[in-house]
Amino acid sequence: MANNFESEITCFLKDLKKAHPDMEKKQIDGRARLWDREIDFELQEGYQNARVPQKAYVYQTN
Template identity: 60%
Template sequence: MSRPTTTDPEPPPSRKDYKKSHPGTEERQREGRARLWDKPQDQELQEGFRAARVPQRPYVYQAD
């Protein structure tokens, strides 16, 4: 009795193939990143946060 042969399913399309078939993808990704993440930082505010930082104790659950 021979075992039936199974054919491997076709591999999923690669990112390169997707970008070829959808040419505006990279531009939309850049716009989305700029809208959500690339924001100007207030240096004075960041310096205040750094100055107010309290160092963490070695064992946070120990009651002093």
């Protein structure tokens, strides 16, 4: 018979999830707030068109 091994980190994560059952939902909400957003392509195009090209040497006064 094989004994199933669980690392200390796996045990820690399981205990953490038991102690904080709402943590996974908070992670999903945080991801949605920061990453899962619709991109406004017209606005992005406006930002790209408004860029001013940078000179080769930015500290030159001429």
